[in-house]
Amino acid sequence: MTAPGTYTWQRFSARERMARFVVFFGFAVALSVSLRTVEVIPEFLWDSPTQIMDLLKRMWPLDYAYYPGGIHQALMETLHIASLGTLLALVLAIPVGVMGANNIVRVPLLNWLAKLILVSSRSVNTLVWALLFVAVFGPGALAGTVCIGFRSVGFVGKLFAEALEEADPGPIEALTAAGAPWTSIFLKGFWPQVAPAFWGIALFRWDINVRESAVIGLVGAGGIGMVLDTALNLFHWDRVSVILLSIFAVVIIAELLVTNIRKRII
């Protein structure tokens, strides 16, 4: 018992203070080790502002004349890759998402299989998927579309499965009690509840895919990335700047479009 007026209070116990110190110390060690591994060459680091200025000078003035002949078609191809890829992802994600939702498919093995498919789709980077499908289909838009589709299945499927699992069980119970077959229960019980989430996810993924499909051309999977790759290799910096500007413009337009449509459906 402490006498009145002699209370002491500390936010952390001695043990917790020790633990916090160990964690901070660990961070400091990790930071210094990684700095040594990166091997920053000071001369190159100090030189970088000059290099950036040089690059900007080469990029200026922009070669706008290159847009109609060289960029426009590739940019449209990029949009097509993104849209078709998203569509492919939606078609694949619905069955996999349903299989992954444990309140619809009550077979743990199938839930687990669906999760495996979704995780493997997500754990492989878009560029790696692109390299794979370029090897399968050869360079071009087809490889890009399938790549975008496969990469997006994991994202759309996971979020779709989660939306299904969060659906209110009340209406489902009511339709079951009415003797509805499970396809009808899905169409009239689950789907109306998850439809806004589903379209929201689809739009969000399309937005991401517009950006990703601009990059995958670097490894030959079609679209504006291939044009960018060529311009970079030939040191046509004035063309590179126009390409970057058009990608930027398209991404902004996609973003505005998606935000607007989302507002309407939710």
Added chain:
Amino acid sequence: MTIEAYTKPDGQPERSLRLEHLVKEYTPGKPVLRDISFEVRGHSSVAIIGPSGTGKSTLIRCVNKLIRPTSGKIYVSGEEITRLSGRELRHARRKIGMVFQEFNLVERLSVMENVLCGRLGYVSSLRAWWRKYPPGDINKAFALLESIGLEDFVQQRADSLSGGQRQRVGIARAIMQEPHVLLADEPTSSLDPKTSVEIMELLVHLSAEHRIPLIINIHDVELAKRFTSRVIGISQGVIVYDGPPAELSNEHLKVIYGGEDWLR
């Protein structure tokens, strides 16, 4: 069009529900319901009363096998449904209408679509998907909505309705099944006292009009006594009272709920 236009002609066998020695154990050796037997037929309405957690909800859900009973037999209009599964069970469930405490409507669908959900056991998924319900079903739905005073809300979304209106839609959905028995699980517990009375009136009225036996789980003993023709009191999984509401005395209520201080 009136409701009478589609009630079945006279001479058909009386609709009924019979439970024989129904037992439900969630964990073996600890029965929630032990040996429940009763029969309801014609257009009689039965209130099931009893303390919370005594298995009233379980009892109602055992009837249509939303919860699988451990043992005992269930007959709907003479057909034994306990052993059924798959398609046969679905077809048996069409004969059992159910009304819920939280209404359990599909919030984002219109009133009409919610009412038509009562036909999902009869209509193929493809027709339901394309919203091509048989004209007879549409007529029934309109007539029913008119008779419960919701004809102006046909195209409104269910989530725009008040609690009482939602429960009416829930009841219409159950009646659309043309059930042989109507189960109501605490249909008034989410509603104010005035609306509760209206909902009880509607349930009893529709049950009598369509000659569907009605079974209501209810907390409110006064409402039960006022609207039903028979009261079944359950305590600790056993029927401790089964008789007309007029004979339900304070002594019985003591047995059902335990204690007596709450009875003034």
